[in-house]
Ligand SMILES: Nc1ncnc2c1ncn2[C@@H]1O[C@H](COP(=O)(O)O)[C@@H](O)[C@H]1OP(=O)(O)O
């Protein structure tokens with residue numbers, strides 16, 4: 442009797458291949474296929490949470506008063522949704538997430554807890570409880586959020602999540618990203634970045650917005666429309682082919698506290714760059730370099746003490762590599778995701794298309810040597 446269909450037997454019958462060949466191909470084709478699909482679903486749902494908050498809670502008043510509460514609701518909501526979905530499909534995988542449920546607990550956290558719960562339930566269609574007393578229940582908001590407390594490290598698999606990267610951009614109605622990555626034995630194997638406000642096609646900046654980028658190790662990087670149904674086409678993305686750095690565009694943070702604009706400008710000058718920098722919040726910068734909107738991403742540290750977090754770079758890192766680019770810290774050292782929740786072995790970040798990467802690192806080093 443024939444057993445259940447496997448990817449290998451399906452390929453064999455479809456393409457009339459010998460079973461050994463079909464097996465070889467199928468292990469490649471299927472590598473992390475389920476993880477990829479679940480991660481896309483989770484990022485799409487979390488992006489919907491963020492957009493719902495933006496439409497409902499961000500008003501002219503919250504903006505003028507610089508009230509940050511909407512982003513807090515969206516942050517917790519997005520982390521609850523992603524962790525809930527990951528738990529359903531991969532119950533044994535721990536998660537390194539940016540948020541914890543402290544601010545949602547007790548009487549003090551009740552209002553926020555109820556807002557987050559209402560939002561999450563409206564988005565997922567599941568009835569997740571906000572009742573602290575029943576938090577042993579599988580679908581409790583607080584428990585879902587606190588599945589993100591894993592310490593990370595060099596062994597086994599874990600996910601890393603930034604539910605809203607670029608909170609300032611979110612509040613301004615500009616760029617932000619929902620970022621989810623899978624780390625296996627200290628290396629990023631899968632990354633998804635959802636950019637709800639990024640134009641799908643940069644040649645039409647006023648056109649349709651909402652991009653999801655995804656990459657699996659060895660399989661290339663792809664973009665699709667955010668919230669597109671799964672039959673919608675994915676298209677491969679590649680870094681720019683620009684050979685001369687003088688023709689390059691570089692991007693950097695909007696916030697001067699996150700990256701040293703004046704050092705970035707000195708590096709750009711040394712590279713002969715004349716075009717103004719593109720300032721953008723969040724890991725959308727990695728997405729921009731991955732699809733060739735810009736050639737270089739510079740993140741020169743402002744402070745001696747700030748340590749970058751793995752959830753701020755894991756997804757972007759694999760997307761750049763799979764799109765044909767390179768990423769390192771300011772000393773040319775690869776980002777080390779195996780240490781724990783932070784990139785404590787690295788300083789700053791530089792990403793660029795492979796053709797010009799060495800030259801960019803050279804300019805970074807020369808500029809830093811001159812400054813010191
Ligand atoms: N001093 C700093 N240097 C670099 N990054 C920072 C610094 N302070 C905060 N960040 C982080 O930078 C990220 C956003 O960067 P970008 O400017 O590229 O949008 C956020 O995750 C933010 O963390 P946090 O979420 O804790 O504020």
Ligand SMILES: [Mg+2]
Nearest residue numbers: 603606607753
């Ligand atoms: Mg972040």
